[in-house]
Each structure stands twice: as C-alpha cells, then as structure tokens.
Amino acid sequence: MNKKMIKIEMLSTGDEVLYGQIIDTNAAWLSQLLFQEGILMTARHTVGDDLTQLICTLKQHSLDNDIIIVNGGLGPTSDDLSAQAAALANHESLILHQEWVDKIEQYFSSRGKTMSPSNIKQAMLPQSATLIDNPMGTACGFKMQINQCLLYFTPGVPSEFKEMVKTSILPEIKLSFPTLEKKLCYRLMTMGQTESDLATQIDSKLNIPTDIVVGYRAAMPMIELKLTGPELQKNKMDELWQQIKSIVANNFLYEGVLTQHGDLGLAMLVSRILLEKDQTIAVIEQQSAGVIAHQLFECEAPLVKSEIVPLFLEESKAYFLDILTKYRADIVLGLVNFRERNTEFTLIIATSQQFLKFNLKYTGRQQNRHITQKILCAIALDALRRYLENKPIIGTNVWLDLIE
Numbered sequence: 490m491n492k493k494m495i496k497i498e499m500l501s502t503g504d505e506v507l508y509g510q511i512i513d514t515n516a517a518w519l520s521q522l523l524f525q526e527g528i529l530m531t532a533r534h535t536v537g538d539d540l541t542q543l544i545c546t547l548k549q550h551s552l553d554n555d556i557i558i559v560n561g562g563l564g565p566t567s568d569d570l571s572a573q574a575a576a577l578a579n580h581e582s583l584i585l586h587q588e589w590v591d592k593i594e595q596y597f598s599s600r601g602k603t604m605s606p607s608n609i610k611q612a613m614l615p616q617s618a619t620l621i622d623n624p625m626g627t628a629c630g631f632k633m634q635i636n637q638c639l640l641y642f643t644p645g646v647p648s649e650f651k652e653m654v655k656t657s658i659l660p661e662i663k664l665s666f667p668t669l670e671k672k673l674c675y676r677l678m679t680m681g682q683t684e685s686d687l688a689t690q691i692d693s694k695l696n697i698p699t700d701i702v703v704g705y706r707a708a709m710p711m712i713e714l715k716l717t718g719p720e721l722q723k724n725k726m727d728e729l730w731q732q733i734k735s736i737v738a739n740n741f742l743y744e745g746v747l748t749q750h751g752d753l754g755l756a757m758l759v760s761r762i763l764l765e766k767d768q769t770i771a772v773i774e775q776q777s778a779g780v781i782a783h784q785l786f787e788c789e790a791p792l793v794k795s796e797i798v799p800l801f802l803e804e805s806k807a808y809f810l811d812i813l814t815k816y817r818a819d820i821v822l823g824l825v826n827f828r829e830r831n832t833e834f835t836l837i838i839a840t841s842q843q844f845l846k847f848n849l850k851y852t853g854r855q856q857n858r859h860i861t862q863k864i865l866c867a868i869a870l871d872a873l874r875r876y877l878e879n880k881p882i883i884g885t886n887v888w889l890d891l892i893e
Contacts, residue, residue, distance in 0.1 A: 495528065495555050495556070495666055496531045496553065496554045496555050496556075497523065497528060497529075497530055497531055497554065497555060497556040497557070497558070497662075498530070498531050498532045498533065498534065498550060498553075498554045498556070498557050498558070499516050499519055499520070499530060499532075499533045499534070499557070499558045499559075499560065500533075500534050500535075500536065500546065500547075500550065500557055500558070500559045500560070501513050501515065501516055501533070501534070501535045501536075501560050501561060502535070502536050502537070502538070502543065502559065502560065502561040502562040502570075502571055502645075503537065503538060503561045503562065503568075503645060504537045504538045504568070506535050506537075506561065507535050507536065507537040508537070513535065514647060515560050515645070515647055515650050515651075516533050516560070518647075518651065519558065519560075519654060520533070522654065522655075522659070523659075524672055524674065525671075525672070525674075526659065526663065526671065527670045527671040527672050527720075528662065528666075529672075531554065534546065534550070538562070538568040538570055539570075540570050540573065540574055540577075543562075543570055543571070543574035543578075544574045544577050544578045547559075547574060547575060547578040547635060547640070548578050548635070548636070550638075551578075551635040551636040551637075551638035551640065552636050552638070554638050555638060555639065556638065556639050556640075556641070556662065557638060557639075557640045557641070558640075558641045558643060558654075558658065559571055559575075559640060559641065559642045559643065560643050560644075560645055560650060561643075561644070561645035562574075562642075562645070563611060563628040563629065563630070563642060563643070563644050563645070564610075564611065564628055564644075564645075565605070565607045565608045565609075565610045565611050565627075566607070566610075569610070571642050572613060572614050572615060572618075572631075572642070575615050575618075575633060575635070575640065575642060576614075576615040576616070578635055579615060579617065579633065579634075579635045581615055581616045581617055582615075582616055583613045583614060583615060583616070584613070584614070584615075584616050585609070585612055585613055586612045586613075586614050586618075586620060586629070587612070588620065589611065589612035589614075589620060589629045590609060590612045592627075592629075593608050593611060593612065593627045596626075596627050597627075608627060611627055611628055611629055612629060614629060614631050615631070615633055617633050617634070618631035618632065618633045618642075619631060619632050619633065621641070621642075621643075621653060621657050621658070622653075622657065623644060623649055623652075623653060624652065624656075625646075625648055625649045625652055626644060626646060626649045628644035628645075628646070628649065630642060630643050630644065630653050630657070639665075641658050643658070670719050670720065670721070671719075671720040672717060672718065672719060672720065673716075673717070673718055673719070673720055673722075673723060673726055674715055674716070674717045675715065675716040675717075675726065675730050675744075676713060676714070676715050676716075676744070676745055676746060677713070677714050677733075677734065677737070677741060677742075677743065677744045677745070678708075678711050678712075678713050678714075678741075678742040678743050678744075678754055678755070679711065679712050679713075679714060679737050679740040679741055679742060680710055680711045680712070680740055680742055680867060680871060680884075680886065681739070681740040681884055681885050681886035681887060681888070681889070682712070682737070682740045682885075682887060683712075683887065684705045684707055684712050686887070687705065687712060687714065687737060687740075688703075688705060690736050690737075691703055691733060691736055691737075694732070694736060695729060695732055695733070695736075697729060698718075698722065698725065700718055700719055700722065701716065701717070701718035701722055701725065701726060701729065702715075702716070702717045702718065703715070703716055703733070704716075704717060708752075709856075709860055709863065709864065710853070710863065710864045710867050710868075710888070711742065711755075711867065714733065714737065716729060716730055716733065739884065739885040740884070740885060740886075742754075742755055742758070742871065742874075743755070743758045748788070752784070752863070753784055753787055753788055755784075755867060755870045755871065755874070756781075756784035756785050756787065756788045756790070756870055757788040758874060759785065759788075759790065759870050759873055759874050759877070760785055760788035760789060760790035760791075762874065762877045762878070763790055763791055763820075763877070764789075764790070764791060766877060768791065768819040768820055768877070769791045769792075769793045769817070769818050769819045769820070770785070770790060770791060770792055770793065770818060770819065770820045770821070770822060770873075771792070771793055771794035771795070771796075771812050771813070771816055771818040771820070771821045771822070772785065772792065772794070772795050772796075772821075772822050772823075773796050773798055773802075773808075773809065773812065773821060773822070773823040773824075773825060773837075774795075774796070774797050774798070774823070774824050774825070775797065775798050775799070775800065775802070775824065775825045775826065775827055775834075776824070776827035776829075776834065776861065776862065776865060777824050777862045777865045777866050777869070778797055778862060779795060779797055780862045780863070780865075780866045781822065781824065781866045781869055781870065782795035784866060784870070793816045793817065793818050794812060794816040794818060794821075796812075798825060800826075801825075801826050802823075802825045802826060805823070805825065805826075805835070805837060805846070806839075806844050806846075809821045809823060809837060809839040809844065810839065810844070812839075813839060813840070813841060819840065819841075820838065820839070820840055820873070820876075821837070821838070821839040821840075822837070822838055822869060822872075822873050823835070823836070823837035823838075823839070824836055824837075824865055824866075824868075824869045825837065827865070831850065832850060832851040832852070832855070832861075833848065833849065833850045833851075833892065834848075834849055834850075834851070834865065835847065835848055835849070836849055836868070836869060836872055838872065838873065838876050838882065845876075845882065847872075847882070847883060847891060848891070848892040848893075849868070849883070849889055849890065849891060849892065850889070850890040850892055851864065851865075851868075851888060851889060852887075852888050852889065852890055853888035868886075868889065871884060872884075
C-alpha cells in the first residue's frame with residue numbers, strides 16, 4: 490500500500506473521556522508517537538459507554554480506515570463494552586479464551602491474591618480475535634478485522650496502553666507498511682508577538698515548499714512555532730529553520746521541548762541557567778500568588794525563599810536587600826504591586842550589586858485570574874532569563890509597555 494494512502498484512526502471510549510471528566514492523554518501520546526514514526530493520524534473520535542453507539546461507530550469507521558486503535562472498555566465491569574461491541578459489529582459471538590483466564594489467575598496469585606469471578610469477563614473476547622499480551626495488567630488486548638479494517642483493542646490505563654502500543658502494535662504496523670516515511674518536526678517557543686504577525690513575517694520572507702509546513706500553536710502567553718516535513722527534505726528544513734529563528738529572534742524563548750509539562754518550559758530553561766551559573770534565587774510575589782516559585786520548584790531550581798506579599802509593598806528596595814542577606818540568595822525576583830484596574834505592576838531583580846526595578850503595564854485583553862497569573866509568571870521568568878543571559882531585560886512584547 491502506498492505510504493500516503495494509509496488511514497489510521499483512534500477511537501477512545503468511555504463516558505469519563507467523552508464528558509471531559511478525565512483528559513484523554515492516551516490519544517495525544519499516540520498521535521505524537523505515530524507522527525515520529527512517519528504515520529499521520531487521520532482522525533480521533535470519542536464514544537461513551539453506549540453499546541449501540543459503539544457498534545455503529547465500529548461498523549461505519551471500519552469502512553473508511555485501514556487501521557483503528559480502540560482504547561478503553563476492556564475491564565471487568567458492566568460499563569466495559571468494547572469486546573461485546575466488536576463481536577456484535579462483526580456478527581460473531583464472544584468466546585472464553587482460556588489462555589487469558591490462566592494469565593489473570595497467575596497475575597493475582599503472584600501477588601498473593603485470589604482472582605475475583607468478575608475478571609472472567611476480560612477473557613470473553615470475539616471469536617475471531619487474536620490476543621495481544623498485556624504484561625502490566627489483566628485487561629487483554631486483541632486485534633481483529635471488520636470490513637477489511639484492522640482493529641486493535643487496547644486497555645485504557647495509560648501505562649498498559651503505552652506498553653502494548655510500543656511493544657506489540659507499533660512494530661506490527663511498521664512491518665505491514667514498510668514504506669512509511671519518517672517526518673521531522675522542529676519546534677520553538679516565542680513570546681511577545683501575535684500568531685498572525687509571526688505568520689505574516691515568515692510567509693513574506695520565506696519560500697516554503699509545499700511538502701513542508703509551518704504551524705503555530707497558541708499557549709497563552711506564548712506561541713509555539715513548528716516546521717514539519719519529510720525526512721528526505723532535512724537539508725532544506727535545516728536551512729529554513731535557521732532563517733525562521735533569525736526572523737523571530739527578538740521573541741525567541743527556547744528551542745525544542747524542554748519538559749512534558751507544557752507550562753513549565755520557560756521555568757525549566759531558567760532553572761537550568763541558574764544551576765549552570767551556580768546562582769540561588771528567592772521569589773517574592775503578589776498577584777501571581779506563588780505560581781512563579783511553584784514552577785521553579787517543579788523544575789528543581791535552586792530556590793531558597795518564596796514569599797507572597799501584601800497588595801502593595803512599601804520600601805521595596807530595603808525589603809529585597811534584606812531577603813538577599815537573610816537567605817543568602819544570589820538573586821531576588823519580584824513581581825509585586827499589581828493593580829487590577831489598569832493591569833500595571835512592578836518587576837524587580839535584585840542582587841548584591843544591582844537593584845533593577847521596572848514599572849510595567851500589560852496591554853493585552855483582560856483575562857481571568859488564572860490566565861493573568863500565567864502571563865505575569867511568563868513575563869517575570871523571561872525577564873530573569875534575559876538578565877542571566879546579559880540581554881535587555883524587557884524584551885519586545887506587543888502586550889507590554891514600560892512605564893517611565
């Protein structure tokens with residue numbers, strides 16, 4: 490089959506996923522993993538714990554895809570319906586797979602427990618199913634064909650799902666489609682320019698081939714920029730990437746993915762710089778209410794003091810210098826005196842040699858408190874990064890005014 494013709498879809502199941510009670514991290518993880526292997530996910534769908542809807546979805550979607558990876562619904566409870574739906578969609582019966590009963594019994598006995606009779610349900614699978622081992626749990630994975638489409642049924646527990654995909658499903662897909670072409674994806678993070686402005690600058694200055702795509706992802710207050718294309722175009726992509734970095738240089742934060750927690754990338758970068766320079770830090774906050782310190786702590790920064798101060802901090806210089814001395818901090822970062830009425834605030838960076846104070850105004854649209862805290866945190870961390878890298882502390886930012 491031609492590599493451009495493969496159609497692969499993920500079907501997530503469960504009321505808790507459909508109604509947003511849990512975040513479907515499995516779908517995001519699978520999409521990213523497949524992309525790295527040159528396999529582009531065609532679509533992702535979610536269906537609740539409704540047997541009729543599941544049967545209908547399996548029938549219809551199997552007509553349009555080469556592969557469907559179904560996630561969830563393989564457990565021992567009454568709302569685990571994937572195996573039953575698969576059998577009915579393919580006009581066959583559920584049968585007991587004794588080899589999986591033996592596996593479940595061994596799983597429990599090795600832990601000094603007795604298997605509950607309800608677990609037998611996990612070994613009742615469609616007659617045409619081929620079992621897929623689950624070395625980490627009792628939910629049996631399986632594969633079968635419906636309407637010439639190959640369906641993989643996987644457990645919803647993330648650790649079990651990921652192990653099954655990596656060790657069993659992905660190798661089989663790659664073997665079935667050996668001509669799949671790997672994709673490259675370069676990523677960087679910016680702050681201080683709108684998505685449309687970035688796109689206008691790049692589109693006007695670069696001639697980008699049709700098989701290479703520039704993408705943008707807004708993550709308030711930052712924008713991630715991505716360059717995606719086939720591995721065969723690596724030389725051209727490398728050339729374009731250097732040009733893109735030059736275009737966005739004034740708003741560039743960092744390249745790549747520094748942490749799996751998207752909100753912590755800038756904090757991770759700052760933490761690494763502090764550790765490299767052997768600098769300890771104290772953080773004084775007001776409106777951000779500890780968000781800056783929390784992010785630095787999560788990234789294992791050398792944080793020696795964190796404090797939330799009253800609405801307006803008088804005699805700030807004396808206060809910050811006292812923190813430097815009392816806690817033996819090399820740097821004190823402060824974000825204080827936020828005025829909700831006009832979104833003005835004060836940013837302070839204090840060391841034993843310098844006391845830098847900036848009165849700033851955020852001019853972007855009004856946000857809720859949580860988003861405002863994220864914005865202020867990013868501004869403060871970027872200022873600290875710039876200070877540590879000997880750059881102008883207040884960078885180019887269309888949403889930020891320096892008040893003289």
